[in-house]
Amino acid sequence: MSQPAENETLPQEQKPKLWVYLLPLGLFGVLMIFFFFGLGLNPRLLPSPLIGQPAPDFSLPKLSNPDETIQNVDLTGEVSLLNIWATWCTSCRQEHPVLMKIAESKEVPIHGLYYKDQPALGIEWLNNYGNPYYDNAVDMDGKVGIEWGAYGTPETFVIDQEGIIRYKHVGPISWHDWQTTLLPLINLLKNNNGV
Amino acid sequence: MIPELGHFTLILALAVAFVQAIIPGMGFLRRRADWMAVAKPAALLQFALVLSAYGILTYSFIVNDFSVLYAANTSNSELPLIYRISGVWGAHEGSLLLWVLILSTWTAILAMQSKKYPVDMSAGVISVLGFISIGFILFSLFTSNPFLRHFPAPVDGGDLNPLLQDPVMAIHPPMLYMGYVGFAIPFAFAIAALVQGKLDTAWARWVRPWALIAWVSLTAGITLGSWWAYYELGWGGWWFWDPVENASFMPWLTGTALIHSLAVTEKRHALRNWTVLLAIISFSLSLLGTFLVRSGVLTSVHAFASDPTRGVFILVFLGLVVGISLGLFAYRAWQLRTITPFSFVSREMALLTNSVFLLIIMLTVLLGTLYPLILEALGGGKISVGPPYFSRVFIPLMIPVVILMAIGPFIRWRQDSVSTLTKQLRLPAILAVIFASVISLLLPGKLNLTAWFALLLAFWVFNSCYTQLKLRLRNTQSLQKGLKRIPRGWYGMIIAHIGIAFTVVGIALSSVYSQEQDVHMVSGDDRTLGDYRFEFVDVERKKGPNYQADVGTIQVYKNDKQLMTLHPEKRIYNVRKNMMTEAAINTNLLRDLYVSLGEQRNTETGAWSVRLYYKPFILWIWLGGFVMILGGLIAVTDKRYRIEVKQENIKLDDKYVATS
Numbered sequence: 001m002s003q004p005a006e007n008e009t010l011p012q013e014q015k016p017k018l019w020v021y022l023l024p025l026g027l028f029g030v031l032m033i034f035f036f037f038g039l040g041l042n043p044r045l046l047p048s049p050l051i052g053q054p055a056p057d058f059s060l061p062k063l064s065n066p067d068e069t070i071q072n073v074d075l076t077g078e079v080s081l082l083n084i085w086a087t088w089c090t091s092c093r094q095e096h097p098v099l100m101k102i103a104e105s106k107e108v109p110i111h112g113l114y115y116k117d118q119p120a121l122g123i124e125w126l127n128n129y130g131n132p133y134y135d136n137a138v139d140m141d142g143k144v145g146i147e148w149g150a151y152g153t154p155e156t157f158v159i160d161q162e163g164i165i166r167y168k169h170v171g172p173i174s175w176h177d178w179q180t181t182l183l184p185l186i187n188l189l190k191n192n193n194g195v
Numbered sequence: 196m197i198p199e200l201g202h203f204t205l206i207l208a209l210a211v212a213f214v215q216a217i218i219p220g221m222g223f224l225r226r227r228a229d230w231m232a233v234a235k236p237a238a239l240l241q242f243a244l245v246l247s248a249y250g251i252l253t254y255s256f257i258v259n260d261f262s263v264l265y266a267a268n269t270s271n272s273e274l275p276l277i278y279r280i281s282g283v284w285g286a287h288e289g290s291l292l293l294w295v296l297i298l299s300t301w302t303a304i305l306a307m308q309s310k311k312y313p314v315d316m317s318a319g320v321i322s323v324l325g326f327i328s329i330g331f332i333l334f335s336l337f338t339s340n341p342f343l344r345h346f347p348a349p350v351d352g353g354d355l356n357p358l359l360q361d362p363v364m365a366i367h368p369p370m371l372y373m374g375y376v377g378f379a380i381p382f383a384f385a386i387a388a389l390v391q392g393k394l395d396t397a398w399a400r401w402v403r404p405w406a407l408i409a410w411v412s413l414t415a416g417i418t419l420g421s422w423w424a425y426y427e428l429g430w431g432g433w434w435f436w437d438p439v440e441n442a443s444f445m446p447w448l449t450g451t452a453l454i455h456s457l458a459v460t461e462k463r464h465a466l467r468n469w470t471v472l473l474a475i476i477s478f479s480l481s482l483l484g485t486f487l488v489r490s491g492v493l494t495s496v497h498a499f500a501s502d503p504t505r506g507v508f509i510l511v512f513l514g515l516v517v518g519i520s521l522g523l524f525a526y527r528a529w530q531l532r533t534i535t536p537f538s539f540v541s542r543e544m545a546l547l548t549n550s551v552f553l554l555i556i557m558l559t560v561l562l563g564t565l566y567p568l569i570l571e572a573l574g575g576g577k578i579s580v581g582p583p584y585f586s587r588v589f590i591p592l593m594i595p596v597v598i599l600m601a602i603g604p605f606i607r608w609r610q611d612s613v614s615t616l617t618k619q620l621r622l623p624a625i626l627a628v629i630f631a632s633v634i635s636l637l638l639p640g641k642l643n644l645t646a647w648f649a650l651l652l653a654f655w656v657f658n659s660c661y662t663q664l665k666l667r668l669r670n671t672q673s674l675q676k677g678l679k680r681i682p683r684g685w686y687g688m689i690i691a692h693i694g695i696a697f698t699v700v701g702i703a704l705s706s707v708y709s710q711e712q713d714v715h716m717v718s719g720d721d722r723t724l725g726d727y728r729f730e731f732v733d734v735e736r737k738k739g740p741n742y743q744a745d746v747g748t749i750q751v752y753k754n755d756k757q758l759m760t761l762h763p764e765k766r767i768y769n770v771r772k773n774m775m776t777e778a779a780i781n782t783n784l785l786r787d788l789y790v791s792l793g794e795q796r797n798t799e800t801g802a803w804s805v806r807l808y809y810k811p812f813i814l815w816i817w818l819g820g821f822v823m824i825l826g827g828l829i830a831v832t833d834k835r836y837r838i839e840v841k842q843e844n845i846k847l848d849d850k851y852v853a854t855s
Contacts, residue, residue: 021529024472025521028479032514034565035486127794128774 050165055082055157056147063114063122063136070111070137076163079189081110081156081182083133084145086117087125089153095172096129102178103132108186112136115145115153158182160189198263201251202342205292208244208299209332215241215302216325219318223387231318235306238321241328242303249296252341253283262348265289265341271354271770273741281365282355287505288341290368294485295331297369297376298324305380305405310839312401319387320380327379330512338505354770357742363423371416371443375481377409378446381453382478385471386520389527394471397840399461402474404836406457407687409477410450411827417443418820426780431711431789431808433816436585441564442484448557449477452550459546463608465535466547468528473550475524479517480557486513487564538610545603552596559588594652597699600692601655604663619666623658630654638811639725640708649703653696660689687830694822701815711808717800724809727788728752734792734803742766742775747792747803749779763792763805784818786811 050056055072062068075082083099085092103110112133114122119138126133139145148157149168158167167185169177215237222230252265256279261267269286270279284290302324309317335341358364384402388394420443425433434440453473460470486509537543563584605619631650635642667685671677710724716731723729732748745765751758761779768775778791786809793804 016529016532018525018529021468021525021532024476025518025525028517028521031565032510032518035510035513124794130774 050149050157051168053165055159055163055165056144058137058139058144058147060113060137060139060144063112063119063126063138066119066138070135072163074135075111075159076161078161079108079186080134080159081108082113082148082159083110084113084115084148084153084155086115086153087121091172092154093129095154096132098173098175098178099132100130101175102173107183109134113145113148114138116140116142156182158185158189197251198255198260198342198344201248201255202340204244204251205248205332205336205342208241208248208295209329209336211237211241211244212325212328212332214325216322216329220322220325223315223319223322223390226315228314231314234318234321235309237325238299238302238306241325242299245292245296245299249283249292252289252292253280256280256283259352260348261350261352262344262346263341264343264345267345267349267352269353269355271352271741273351273769274355274360275740277362277365278355278360282359284368285355285359288335288339290372291331291335291339292341293369294372294376295328295335297372298328298331298379301373301376301380302328310842311837313840314842315391316384316387316398316401319390320383323383323386324379327383327516330516334505334508334512338508351770354741354768357766357768357775358427361423361427363419364427367416367419367423370412370419374409374411374413374416374443374450375446375484377405377412378450378474378478378481380405381409381474382520385474386523389471389520389523392527392531394460394467394531396461396464399457399467399470400835400838403454403457403461404831404833406450406454406474406477407827407831410447410454411824411831413443413447413450414820414827415824417447418817418824421820422817425813426778428776431709431778431791431806431810433813436563438487438564441560442480442487445557445560445564446477446480446484448553448560449473449480452553452557453477455546456550459543463535463537463543465537465543468524468532469547469550471528472524473554475517475520476554479513479520482509482513482516485509537608540606540611540613540616542603542606542608542611545599545606549596549599549603552592552599556589556592556596559592560585563588597652597656597695600695601652601659604688604692605659619662620659623662624655626658627651627654630658638704638708643707646703646707649699653700656692656696656699660693664689682833682835684830684833684835687826687828687833689826690829691823691826694819694824694826696819697815697822698819701812701817701819705810705813705816708811709808709813711806713804713806715796715802716805717802722807724807725786725811726753727758727809728755729790729807731803731805734795734801739766741770742768744777745792745795747779747790747805749790749805751781751788759788761788761790763790765792782814784812784814787813 055075057072059069059071062070081102085095099110102108110133112135114136116139119140122136122138126136137144148155154172156169156173157165158169160166166189167182169182173182214233218230219234219237222228222233252263254260255263255266256270257276259266259270259272259279261270265286265288269289270282274282282289284293302321305317305324306321312320381402384398384405388398417440420440421433424435425431453470456466456470456473459466486506601623602616602620605616628651631647631654634650635647638646667681668674668677671680712722712724714720714722716722718731718733721728721730728751730750730752732750734745734747737744737746743766747761747763747765749761749763751761759781761781763779764777766775766777776791776793778789780790781788789806789808789810791806793806796802796804
């Protein structure tokens with residue numbers, strides 16, 4: 001085979017301009033900006049106006065048994081978590097193993113607020129993947145979720161013995177969040193009552 | 196004590212990685228042979244150290260040392276030995292160490308073969324790989340150390356996710372990682388060549404086998420993953436356009452473009468900058484894949500344990516690696532730009548078009564994967580882009596790629612005439628129309644245009660491969676001699692193209708002609724799908740080694756003759772209490788019968804929810820994948836890639852040349 005003709009030079013103006021070569025770098029820069037925000041480095045943890053307030057009134061059917069109801073009285077007496085979730089929420093799937101580990105640790109009961117979803121789907125989901133919840137309230141039309149100020153799933157509230165909301169976590173809880181933020185707060189709340 | 200030894204070896208490996216990155220790197224820049232000579236021993240030493248660290252972690256799994264936090268989280272003493280070994284990469288920390296191990300293995304293999312490359316080039320490449328290794332070992336040590344202990348040690352471990360207790364799933368991650376990491380080598384070659392400012396046909400020849408190996412591994416990883424999803428998840432699907440799947444598919448697309456573009460650069464010295472850019476993009480996408488999977492930026496059904504702090508580290512690393520290389524590319528490629536002319540009708544043009552299409556497909560997949568993220572960053576809600584988007588854009592873009600596969604190999608380099616081409620192309624195309632029409636009529640079920648068109652494409656590719664073989668053998672006296680003279684690289688190409696044709700057939704026919712029923716059945720019920728009648732007999736409870744199972748019995752009849760008995764299972768694993776479906780599948784080349792057991796619906800009547808599927812030709816999807824792998828492996832063994840270079844011709848600073 002003959003040697004390929006090398007470096008056949010063309011007039012300068014036919015060669016691509018510098019900006020063409022900079023294009024990949026520019027596109028990558030834009031992408032990085034989105035990743036940066038996507039990682040949540042921007043302050044998206046909006047403080048909930050409900051912190052320090054009693055949990056809003058509600059009375060909803062139980063997922064396991066629609067004839068029974070759950071009310072906010074059921075959230076008092078001990079420190080507990082209220083987790084808003086649904087089967088259509090993929091972030092909830094990511095969070096699920098962490099909730100399972102929290103449930104195993106028996107530190108705190110997790111109440112579920114099953115949000116805008118079909119009860120049958122929720123029951124099947126819990127049967128398939130495991131049930132970390134103490135019980136679940138079904139909020140089919142999402143009204144209670146609005147009362148609680150939820151703007152997405154998953155969201156998790158820490159509620160103290162008196163039924164007062166102490167903390168709100170937006171998005172899936174990671175094991176790191178649990179160990180560094182939620183668990184210390186829960187222990188603090190437990191001890192305060194003990195004194 | 197032993198896990199601490201592992202931790203310590205990993206720290207030593209980090210130190211060696213610094214040496215491997217900096218000293219040969221400086222030697223490469225200053226052209227000092229004595230500094231460059233450090234490259235090979237450093238690479239080998241780093242490999243030995245990482246291997247020991249990995250071996251020690253595996254040992255902790257084998258002896259059930261649950262004081263090691265990672266082992267306690269992902270293993271269990273009840274687990275069979277094979278899954279305790281594969282469990283090492285069953286979660287984040289261990290799979291990251293596997294990443295590092297594979298990187299150092301590839302580097303060591305390259306160092307062993309350094310006679311094939313000029314001494315300065317191999318020193319430069321090994322140095323770049325050293326920098327990548329530094330990044331990943333730091334990542335492992337600071338954010339995801341697998342050797343951490345916790346006291347008191349639990350009596351038993353938390354067990355490996357049952358989904359991963361499967362032979363295919365045991366080898367899927369290493370294959371995928373070999374692919375991801377494999378693209379580090381073309382990347383390192385690209386960076387070294389850009390720094391040196393020398394990009395020639397020899398460079399392309401050095402890179403080709405590495406790009407091929409990476410591509411083969413990635414193809415194997417994707418094929419196995421898709422097959423596993425099909426038989427293990429119990430949904431009958433095999434590809435979900437899930438972000439994690441997309442993360443592996445994107446480097447595959449650009450990697451495919453890269454191996455084709457490398458051919459142009461090697462044969463014709465053309466498209467040099469384009470090839471270098473594709474090498475950079477392929478590895479960047481591998482890093483991006485790691486970032487997407489491990490950072491929690493995107494949520495997916497794969498639901499890996501992910502953690503935002505790790506995301507920050509990978510994001511910074513990604514930004515540095517990709518930013519610096521694209522910056523270097525902009526500066527150097529602009530300086531080095533030359534134009535090797537080729538006409539519109541030429542092999543170069545066909546291959547360029549192919550890689551542009553593959554790049555566009557990659558960008559649409561990237562857009563679909565990141566769109567939810569971008570929307571969220573801009574203040575919109577959380578949404579997900581589902582399979583409808585992907586199938587709508589992916590299929591129309593893939594059709595021209597397949598057509599190019601049928602036409603491209605006929606076109607001559609540099610320039611060809613349309614009239615000769617049409618003459619050569621006519622017969623395979625006409626035969627393809629005939630074959631596709633005949634097969635369409637023979638298929639059970641209604642005539643379908645999509646199925647016919649897919650068959651047409653597949654036959655077209657197949658016929659054109661055959662015709663090319665005949666053209667190649669035109670002027671030989673004996674068939675044997677003629678076949679022997681054809682280079683392995685060419686055989687590899689033909690076989691891989693036929694593999695694509697198989698996959699096209701599998702995808703189209705299985706999606707057009709599949710039938711499924713999602714039903715409640717009690718003992719004695721039956722349902723008919725295609726020619727097959729499924730009769731539900733009963734469900735029994737059985738005990739497995741580390742699980743309890745409900746085992747269903749379903750009889751399958753065809754034309755009232757009993758054909759087989761299928762036993763789908765529903766397992767509950769003892770430790771994690773996870774529920775798992777084990778579908779029962781009967782496979783042959785023409786169809787799969789697939790039964791999976793759902794929930795017991797009614798304890799009194801004994802009704803169970805059962806999913807029944809009849810999926811014609813679905814096996815061809817993965818068969819095509821394996822044929823592509825075979826093609827890639829054959830191409831790698833081409834003897835062209837075994838040539839060694841004459842080291843005497845390399846200009847070095849005379850003062851420091853080692854006198855050995």
